[in-house]
Amino acid sequence: MTATGGSGRKVRRFGTCLMLVMILITVPTIGLISALDFWQVEQGLIADENLLREQTEKSIVQAITLVDAGLNLFDSTLDQRMEEGFIPFLAEYERAGRDPAAMDLSRVREELGGEMDIYIINTSGVIEYTTYPPDLGLDFAEIPYFYDRIMELRLGNIFSADRVLTEPASGKLRKYAYMPSPDHRYLFELGLDCTATGVDRYDPQYRTLKEDLMRLNPALEGIRIYDCFGRIINVTDSEGPNDPAVINPIAREIFETKQDRTLTDAAAGTTTRYILVDLSDPGYASDVSRIVELTYNTTPLNTRLAEMRLGHVVLAVFASLVACCIAFPVSRRITRPVREIADDVNRIAAGDLDHQIRISTGTEFTRLEEGIGAMVAALRENIRRLRASEEVAREYSAHLEELVRERTAELEMSNRAATLFLDIMIHDINNANTIAIGYTQLLVDALEGEQREMARKMLSRLEQSSETIGGVATLRRARESRTALTQMDLDRVIQAQAANFPAVLIHYEGHPVAVLADDLLPEVFANLLGNAEKFGGPDVEITIRVEEHGEEVEVSVEDTGPGIPDTMKATLFSRFGKGECRLAGAGAGLGLYICRMLIERYGGKIWVDDRVLGEPGRGAAIRFTLRKAGTDH
Incomplete structure (x- = not known):
């Protein structure tokens, strides 16, 4: 597959280079096409998955909103009953001398038919007295927005009904209403157990909603619904009892920030979406908004994408192997005329200038072969002329070498003569200057007036001349010193x-x-x-x-x-x-x-x-x- 060039280095054959070029172009092209196709399919599957998720999320938001609208209609039918319930409540407060500790709350509850629980909230927002022991001591100050609202009601003078709420632990529905005490020291609250009021038809059927959505979206693995406190509500029987004290911090944060969130667990192969269903109403103290937790199983989609990726890789490898197999015979057929021309040129280069170049098919190769033939003819003529001029060049070269030797000898003699003259000038002139300087110094010392000044000028010129000679000598030493x-x-x-x-x-x-x-x-x-x-x-x-x-x-x-x-x-x-x-x-x-x-x-x-x-x-x-x-x- 390689040949040795004139410089000794190995050079690949043109056919091999052409085959490699074909492979280097074809294989990346196949890989690129396969990658683009996989990317398109991947984007399509992901888009379908995202669309199904969007439909699922829209469905659950619409369902919860519709359930809340129906429950709100039921709320208004109970307002008058709740307002009438405060008549015996207030009467008992007055009878006890406005001392909640002296009130008989159990008797008032029985007087109200045993369906309403009584709550007395102090100025700190804490339930100080109640007929419902689980809520005794409940501190509403931990719920800032709700605390602010009930404090406004305590300082007011009107009855205020609240929404029907779901108890986290039991899943029961309760209707709450508020009335300030006449002295505004307390806020009275009634809680109606709606179980016996025929409210079952308004009960939000979240369990059924879960089943419907999981049938609609096979990737949906689980659904949980939380209230504004982050407590799970309306659990299924299979999930067991729910502890109302357990708070989901993520759901609570979603409610506070009013922003949805997506969490991905690659190890477990799940994606969890938290969606806020805003059901808040400024006319009510309680916020019945819901936070929906949807858990999607991403394993099926990832598995399908992995299978498709493997399929595309196998197909690309197979196509690349086929391309390599095709490249070999194609490159040999394309380079056959070039190999023939190369063989002919090698014979001519070996000295057989009379060898004829074989004519191949193709206009370009024909022109190349004709050009090589013309070049060989011109080469034969040039060789003849070169041999004729070799003798003339040899004679001229010999004459030139002799001429160079003569000129070099002349330059060396001139340089030695110049050096000799310079040495003589420096030595003799310097000696003469030294003697002249000495005599001139004597004249300067002996003469007076104008003559002495003229002698001093002469001495200055002689010293300058001596310095110049010294400078020339130093310059010569500097230039010749090696x-x-x-x-x-x-x-x-x-x-x-x-x-x-x-x-x-x-x-x-x-x-x-x-x-x-x-x-x-x-x-x-x-x-x-x-x-x-x-x-x-x-x-x-x-x-x-x-x-x-x-x-x-x-x-x-x-x-x-x-x-x-x-x-x-x-x-x-x-x-x-x-x-x-x-x-x-x-x-x-x-x-x-x-x-x-x-x-x-x-x-x-x-x-x-x-x-x-x-x-x-x-x-x-x-x-x-x-x-x-x-x-x-």
């Missing part, structure tokens, strides 16, 4: 150079620090200190500072001379750069150029600043950096 940078003691170099200027006040407080440089480093300080002495004036002071910054050392040479104007700073270190002002008469200007060349060779940089920032006339500061010894760059 010495590697080594570790040098910067402190020792500075102290040695400062000692060469005894007439100048030099401030330096340094410490040993090793830098990378060579034996030309002293020339930098010699040039900088010499310039500061020469152009700084008779009372110039020089300060040398050395500061360490990480892997670099920054050196500053500051003087109190006339400074350097801003217009000159940019070109100060250029070759033959001269200045006005303090640099007037500075000769060829090689000193600072040499400093820049050496500092850059050492891997640093050099620049000029004002000694006092923003005040060029108060002195100059030449600063440069050096690398510390031992750092890698």
Whole structure:
């Protein structure tokens, strides 16, 4: 399936590459189509499941609302009876001297036919006296909205009937009504047991509703209905007795927040929906709203989706295998002309230029074969011309090599002659300058007046000439030196150079620090200190500072001379750069150029600043950096 190329690396055959491309296109396409189909089916099943859930939830909300509407109609038929029941209640309160403890509540209950329980609620919202022991001590302050309502009734002067409510424990229906005591110290309450009043036909048949909904939605696993306190109501016989003290915190929270909630238990395979059926009525103290808990079993849907997913995966794998089997023969048939052309080209490449390219079907392959044939013919002609010109090229190459050798020898001789002349000039002119400087110094000391001034100018020019020769010598050494940078003691170099200027006040407080440089480093300080002495004036002071910054050392040479104007700073270190002002008469200007060349060779940089920032006339500061010894760059 592979061949070795001219570079030695293995190259796949075109047929293999084509087959792989076909597989890489077909297999992902099949997978994508299968995934999209599964996604559509999955979304459809989930949408159907959600629609069935919505219908189930709408049905139970409508059923509970209709049941409550029927029960509300029954409520109004009992209002007059409840209001008449307060006549003996109030009479007994007056007979007892408005002392509830002295009241005979059992006698009043018997007088009311034994169907109504009596409750006396104090100012704290607690049932202080009652003929119904389970509710004795019940604190309505724990139910803020209800507490606020009954406190309003206690302070009022009217009879108020409440809704028929379902007892959580027994499932019995009770009708409640309220009347404030004449002194407003208590709120009287009557509770009618509706069992004997023919209310069975109004009893909310939640059990039947559960059975109907579970038949409508097979995924519905259970239904529970809670009151506004989070207590379950109307339980079935199969669920056993219900403890009214048991509160479902989720149902209670749903009632308080007035927002439905969905809880999912992936481990159990269930989804639980809590739905608030708002039946509140501002005309009644009690809120008969219901919270419905619907538990759906998601296992059947998940199982069906898993089966469909597996089916799609199996189908996609089978289709991919079929595509791979088809790709092999198709790729071989498509690449057959290419293989034939490749075989023919290999024979031509082996040296058989007379071999003919086989003609295949297809316009493109025919044009390719004709093009290869024309290329082979042109190649034969080029080979003939190349062989004819090889001899000419060989002769020219030999002549060129000889010419290069001659030019190289001439350049070497010219370089040696230039070096010799430069050495002679530096040596002889420097000796002549030294002698001339000595005699001129004698003339300066011996002459007076105008002649002495002329002798001093001559001495200055001779010293400038000597400095120029010294700069040229240093520049030559710097350019020809191939010495590697080594570790040098910067402190020792500075102290040695400062000692060469005894007439100048030099401030330096340094410490040993090793830098990378060579034996030309002293020339930098010699040039900088010499310039500061020469152009700084008779009372110039020089300060040398050395500061360490990480892997670099920054050196500053500051003087109190006339400074350097801003217009000159940019070109100060250029070759033959001269200045006005303090640099007037500075000769060829090689000193600072040499400093820049050496500092850059050492891997640093050099620049000029004002000694006092923003005040060029108060002195100059030449600063440069050096690398510390031992750092890698």
